[in-house]
Amino acid sequence: MNLGAHPFTLRQLQYAVAVAEWLSFRKAAELCHVSQPSLSAQLAHMEQAFGVRLFERDQRRVLVTAAGRELIKHARLILRETDDLEELAHRSRDPLSGTLRIGVIPTISSYLLPRLTAALRKAYPRLTVLWVEDKTQVLLRSLEAGMLDAALLALEADIGDVERGIVGPDPFVLATPVGHPLGAKTSPAMASELKDVSVLLLDDGHCFREQALAFCSGAKAHELEFRATSLSTLAQMVAGGAGVTLLPELAVAVEAKRAELSIRPFAQPVPKRTITLVWRKRSPLDSALRQLVATIRAAYSRTSNQRGAAARVI
Amino acid sequence: MNLGAHPFTLRQLQYAVAVAEWLSFRKAAELCHVSQPSLSAQLAHMEQAFGVRLFERDQRRVLVTAAGRELIKHARLILRETDDLEELAHRSRDPLSGTLRIGVIPTISSYLLPRLTAALRKAYPRLTVLWVEDKTQVLLRSLEAGMLDAALLALEADIGDVERGIVGPDPFVLATPVGHPLGAKTSPAMASELKDVSVLLLDDGHCFREQALAFCSGAKAHELEFRATSLSTLAQMVAGGAGVTLLPELAVAVEAKRAELSIRPFAQPVPKRTITLVWRKRSPLDSALRQLVATIRAAYSRTSNQRGAAARVI
């Protein structure tokens, strides 16, 4: 490890990054809460130390040089790491306290959160979770940008290279209007029964759409043109007789109560998704999040059991 | 990006890492070239800022706490990154390394780049050039906006107030279908021969169109309605007997090989364009780019000679 004095400071890196972001010394100085001359001076020192011009500036505008681009990219990385370190320090007093920002996809949030928040409040009374609901890809981008600490989504989606902790499997069931021939049978549903049946699916961008679609096209079902933007809408339309659909079992308890639906489980191989908590690799929250996953898993499996019971009643 | 002041410094991280490594304040202070009290004071500040005790110390020994282990692991990572940044700065002191974004017009790129990239790789092995192909006016706007570092184009176009380095002249030649009366003569072509001849030209927006058009209208030639979008298309159409055209000599070697063309040079005054590298005034890359121009010029004149040889064979 190099123990020699570093020729630059974290503060200087922040200044450089701020200027690169706003292409303005004044604006950057304002955001960094220093005067513009101070910022100018620090950047001058930094350029001197590096022996490289980072910014091309005249009296009307600022541009980042080729060298500047490379260096500032790296500076951003370092600053993110320092933020992580701060975060780590803050948490190391008490890992599961403070505020955690967690993303969650819509087809999970409505059904899991009500029960989960209660369990979390009980397990970690000093922890506040800020839930952010959006589609998988948006959440993953926010996660990467450091705007989220973790995200709760389906493992089957394209989630890239992230750390993960599995909460549990969520099998899909067949939902049909009451009185529909497919809903009448008592045996588990076979994929082959879906051949040429009209199914309704979620709109583009919802990962549950992709997962259900994969199964349906394998079964040679026929997708109707209309696409719902939430599972609730989907359930309403099915109840209205527009067609049949797949629902994650997680949603059944709520949706079958709101709308008149017949629910049948599928025979092996059961289509399913795997609910998972994901976070950045090398996140300082790693161990805390693993602990959190255990708590979520416990709450989820309790919910599953109750759902199982509810299903038997129907 | 968090722009708030960081509660710690890189120096403090070094101190902490050194202590963790040697489990001794004195030894660590010595290696960091500071007095032991200075190091003690900084670590005390750091622990205060973090709100966590990093070291368990009494007068006979030093131990790293559980929190300290985590934090110092992360601190090591950050210090490695800062070393990388320093290294990066050191390398970028050599302006002709890293990535340069250079624009180039289509009537140059296809013919010059294959040879040029090889020459550049050889001359500047640590330089990566990202070539961006577009029309002159688009390139100049990108250059002005800082999205490009330089652009390779024809001096004869309207290029505004930019810094420039001339690569070399690119004379135009007369290209006719094989068997065309204008192609039969062995003497250099006169502008007057083009009177009332049907010529094909590039589409609007290509600067080569403007340059060729200036010459042709001076010669009272007659432009056919059809306009090609690339020199290759143009050559194909001429070979097909649709008319005659002007080609930059740079393109002859490639195009005359693909299509059956007769090529004649022009008599004085030879119509031509001047291939030029341009960049922003006051760009910090100025001296590097002048050096680059010299390299490009060398590669271009070698290409010219070979093209001269090829032309004699035809």
Added chain:
DNA sequence: CAGGTTCATAGTCACAGCCTATCATCTTCA
């Protein structure tokens, strides 16, 4: 118990880094 460790504390000082005020340019708009 003296001498040699260890890290912590006290007191002093220099300079890095901040501030305000001002300059030199360039753009904008009346």
Added chain:
DNA sequence: TGAAGATGATAGGCTGTGACTATGAACCTG
């Protein structure tokens, strides 16, 4: 065309951080 309003650079002065030396307190070792 000229005044007002940007922007970044420069000048000069102040202050607080982080360095130093000297010393203190606790602990081992011969």
